[in-house]
Amino acid sequence: MISFFQNLYQTILKNDPAIHSKWEVVLYPFFKVYICYKIGHFFYRHHFYFLARFFSEFGKRRTGIEIHPGATIGKNFFIDHGVGVVIGETAVIMDNVTLYHGVTLGGTGKEKRKRHPTIENGVMIGAGATILGNIRIGENAKIGASSIVLKDVPKNKTIVGIYK
Amino acid sequence: MISFFQNLYQTILKNDPAIHSKWEVVLYPFFKVYICYKIGHFFYRHHFYFLARFFSEFGKRRTGIEIHPGATIGKNFFIDHGVGVVIGETAVIMDNVTLYHGVTLGGTGKEKRKRHPTIENGVMIGAGATILGNIRIGENAKIGASSIVLKDVPKNKTIVGIYK
């Protein structure tokens, strides 16, 4: 439990160049929403869907970040600023991923079951980027601000603009 | 009154594939903001502009969805996720329209009176799309995520990217 907070604290401290004092971390929207996500995700895995969504919504109201409690998230995940982020139910996020505000990991409406993206290790997704469908963003890829991605991205690639 | 809630409930249930239990509906941001909009719209029509905006802002603070109380909205309207949606005062939305988060139905700053779009029956507008000016989006048109639309769209057309 303590190590959970320690990791979260370290992740935020490492990621933001605008931080000046250590206690600021508890004011970070990502700090709040990630705790809410963890609680919601616990209930989701035990099929208490109402409670799961309750905590997800609770976090979203306070931060503008919507992480579906069913999403799978790895280590050292970080969202900077965050207003407008939407992460879908079947999205999978591996380790060391960073998102900025306004990022959508959503569905196209055409797929069933796994209908949201898989984001591999070390990926960085810029502000306002939209990633739709059951696609994979390869290791260490960078997705530029406001890009639209509708197909698999190879690892280490940098995407700017529309990629479909 | 009861039928109002029933319709709203049915609309949400029908539109979201991520829903697991029926009571989740009351947690939906659209559920909250639509009730606020209806109250605000009532006051707007009776020229109580302060109260109208009060309810509009009340709903927006809780959901991130800004629907001007003067907007005209038809049946079975639905907004998924919703953070960042802005719907202008003179926008007209017909029946069975679905919006995603981040959609703007705004003005260009050049028109007076009717300065926001008209969205016809059955239109779907993807996440982050921006639709500006007194234009018409024709029946059953689909506007792709992050598109920018500055002129009339014919019915059944699908728009991706900049359309001006």
Added chain:
Amino acid sequence: MISFFQNLYQTILKNDPAIHSKWEVVLYPFFKVYICYKIGHFFYRHHFYFLARFFSEFGKRRTGIEIHPGATIGKNFFIDHGVGVVIGETAVIMDNVTLYHGVTLGGTGKEKRKRHPTIENGVMIGAGATILGNIRIGENAKIGASSIVLKDVPKNKTIVGIYK
């Protein structure tokens, strides 16, 4: 103190065509967030970084507008709607600037010290535009909705789409 509120009030009244009654101004998100910014900015200049961020976050939670307390802002600044706006720590905004919702004045992650844009007098930035890096947007330039700007913009120019 009184003149501060008077100026803020006048700026909002002048900028929004959808306003119907004068008291509506106090319901405006920009009214709230700008007061929070001023308090936070005061603490920031006196190196109380925790309190500075506390007020910045307080304002952001209520409005969806994130203005870093370190940002420098001139006279007659106005943000319309505002959900999703992010203004970085070293951003400089001169007089008579107007932003719409979803605008990012952010960093690229490559610069140190001054890493956010400078916005000169009279600039208008449309909804969802992203401006990244230590660049200058020249006097009276207009940045269209959803544009992406990564290099200096000359004065009086209008930008649409990607500018890099």
